[in-house]
Amino acid sequence: MGKPKALVDKGKCLACGGCISVCPQDAITMCSSKAIVSKENCIDCGICIHACPVGAISNEVY
Amino acid sequence: MKYDVVVVGSGPAGSVTARFAAESGANVLIIERRQEVGVPVLCGEGVSKGVDEFKVLEGKRWLANNMDGARIISPDGTMVKLAADMAGDETGYVLYRDIFDQELARGAIRAGAELMLNTCAVNILKENGKINGVKAKQFGEEFDIEADIVVGADGVESKIGRWAGMKTTLKPYDLETCAQYTLSNVEFDRAYCDFYLGKKIAPGGYAWIFPKGKDIANVGIGILASLSEPGMSLKLLDKFINSRPELKKGEPLRFLAGAVPVAEPIESVRDNLLLVGDAARQVDPITGGGLMASIEAGKTAGETIGKAIDEQRFDKEMLLPYEEKLKNTLYKKLKRNYVVKEIILGMEDKTLNMLADSLKDYKFDELSTLSLVKALVLKHPSLLIKLKPLLKLSRL
Ligand SMILES: Cc1cc2nc3c(=O)[nH]c(=O)nc-3n(C[C@H](O)[C@H](O)[C@H](O)COP(=O)(O)OP(=O)(O)OC[C@H]3O[C@@H](n4cnc5c(N)ncnc54)[C@H](O)[C@@H]3O)c2cc1C
Ligand code: SF4
Ligand code: SF4
Numbered sequence: 001m002g003k004p005k006a007l008v009d010k011g012k013c014l015a016c017g018g019c020i021s022v023c024p025q026d027a028i029t030m031c032s033s034k035a036i037v038s039k040e041n042c043i044d045c046g047i048c049i050h051a052c053p054v055g056a057i058s059n060e061v062y
Numbered sequence: 063m064k065y066d067v068v069v070v071g072s073g074p075a076g077s078v079t080a081r082f083a084a085e086s087g088a089n090v091l092i093i094e095r096r097q098e099v100g101v102p103v104l105c106g107e108g109v110s111k112g113v114d115e116f117k118v119l120e121g122k123r124w125l126a127n128n129m130d131g132a133r134i135i136s137p138d139g140t141m142v143k144l145a146a147d148m149a150g151d152e153t154g155y156v157l158y159r160d161i162f163d164q165e166l167a168r169g170a171i172r173a174g175a176e177l178m179l180n181t182c183a184v185n186i187l188k189e190n191g192k193i194n195g196v197k198a199k200q201f202g203e204e205f206d207i208e209a210d211i212v213v214g215a216d217g218v219e220s221k222i223g224r225w226a227g228m229k230t231t232l233k234p235y236d237l238e239t240c241a242q243y244t245l246s247n248v249e250f251d252r253a254y255c256d257f258y259l260g261k262k263i264a265p266g267g268y269a270w271i272f273p274k275g276k277d278i279a280n281v282g283i284g285i286l287a288s289l290s291e292p293g294m295s296l297k298l299l300d301k302f303i304n305s306r307p308e309l310k311k312g313e314p315l316r317f318l319a320g321a322v323p324v325a326e327p328i329e330s331v332r333d334n335l336l337l338v339g340d341a342a343r344q345v346d347p348i349t350g351g352g353l354m355a356s357i358e359a360g361k362t363a364g365e366t367i368g369k370a371i372d373e374q375r376f377d378k379e380m381l382l383p384y385e386e387k388l389k390n391t392l393y394k395k396l397k398r399n400y401v402v403k404e405i406i407l408g409m410e411d412k413t414l415n416m417l418a419d420s421l422k423d424y425k426f427d428e429l430s431t432l433s434l435v436k437a438l439v440l441k442h443p444s445l446l447i448k449l450k451p452l453l454k455l456s457r458l
Contacts, residue, residue, distance in 0.1 A: 017219040018321030055293020
């Protein structure tokens with residue numbers, strides 16, 4: 001089993017950019033109006049998960 | 063593709079920078095990853111009347127509603143009114159932010175700037191360690207845009223600055239995480255923008271009602287990301303609305319999520335590079351309002367760029383007057399308000415109630431955060447001690 005990483009629910013994300021602005025790893029980018037986490041860079045600190053106003057981010061074990 | 067200036071982002075900061083740079087003779091390209099300027103709207107759409115002074119808007123198509131003033135409602139419901147002396151003497155506007163942004167972009171285009179939509183900056187370009195443009199992507203294809211000056215007006219994400227090695231990452235303590243409905247069929251006083259405070263309503267932030275018309279209002283909430291749980295903004299916004307029958311009967315015309323930097327302004331100049339607007343954290347940390355600051359900074363940035371193009375010098379020293387000028391004007395206010403933000407964050411609800419009670423009949427001479435702070439100090443000399451660092455800053 002792999003390590004947990006942040007995962008954005010594309011159906012819920014409203015492209016506010018908040019998660020991107022607080023990610024200490026620069027692991028998130030906006031792609032076609034949805035935030036996308038790069039698994040390689042994410043350290044699962046959970047900061048983005050708490051910052052999302054609509055609860056679109058969770059951590060998943062890959 | 064080669065320009066004097068490439069501006070990343072067509073928000074107020076980008077468009078106003080582009081306009082003033084183009085007016086002073088620069089060859090400017092704005093790139094915007096959205097397919098329509100200003101859409102989707104991510105904003106409460108409230109702005110002070112002071113915006114007129116910049117003369118960057120034509121006509122009134124962008125204007126939804128004239129405001130007489132603002133009201134702050136403390137946790138126990140005590141109301142402090144900041145209003146113009148006479149009714150009808152408007153102090154602020156509620157906007158159609160999409161039209162507002164498009165009018166600002168039109169101003170840049172009329173001045174000679176070009177605008178490319180659906181075009182996302184994916185990195186900065188460098189040659190011999192020197193920034194010389196951006197790598198862009200349009201409909202899946204990557205290409206280079208060369209420019210002597212790159213302007214990062216890319217909003218809260220501020221990736222341009224990050225790619226250039228600047229510390230743009232926000233601490234959760236310096237981010238307001240927001241949600242907002244534009245509700246129709248609601249009841250409120252359309253002459254006032256209302257701000258609701260309280261730990262139960264909006265931890266580290268506030269809920270707002272900004273009237274857009276007779277029975278349409280933006281009803282939103284911002285909470286400090288460091289105090290937030292996943293999805294908390296939306297949950298608390300729904301709670302705020304459901305506990306008020308005059309709002310509960312409304313139906314949403316628009317829903318949005320938002321992120322507002324409430325930090326101190328950061329380093330904004332490097333060789334061949336400027337950051338403007340939310341990207342440079344030029345936002346009032348108390349209210350989260352960034353439109354006025356973006357326009358003020360954009361004008362200064364554009365004028366500085368004009369001079370740089372004239373002299374064909376693009377190093378940090380040449381661009382630094384932009385930041386220096388703001389340090390003597392805008393940044394004094396932003397830094398002072400950052401100190402006030404920290405003091406307010408440390409207050410219990412009962413302190414906020416007490417302060418509101420002492421100000422409920424106060425006549426404000428001016429509608430600003432400064433007049434509010436002055437009134438507080440007058441009523442509560444003991445607050446002076448806490449506010450000392452702040453007074454020092456405003457005297458600077
Ligand atoms: C919920 C909410 C309510 C607010 N309410 C108010 C208010 O009532 N009053 C007020 O004064 N301020 C308010 N603000 C703040 C205000 O919206 C911002 O301060 C303002 O938009 C900053 O302008 P800007 O041009 O710096 O950034 P933005 O308006 O965010 O513009 C940035 C632009 O850059 C584009 N972009 C980003 N990255 C790239 C890229 N890589 N390539 C190409 N394009 C890119 C984006 O698509 C966007 O168009 C609010 C903000 C939020 C989130
Ligand atoms: S914070 Fe949430 S809504 Fe905002 S961009 Fe990130 S995932 Fe999307
Ligand atoms: S969990 Fe942390 S490192 Fe991973 S994407 Fe979110 S903020 Fe970035």
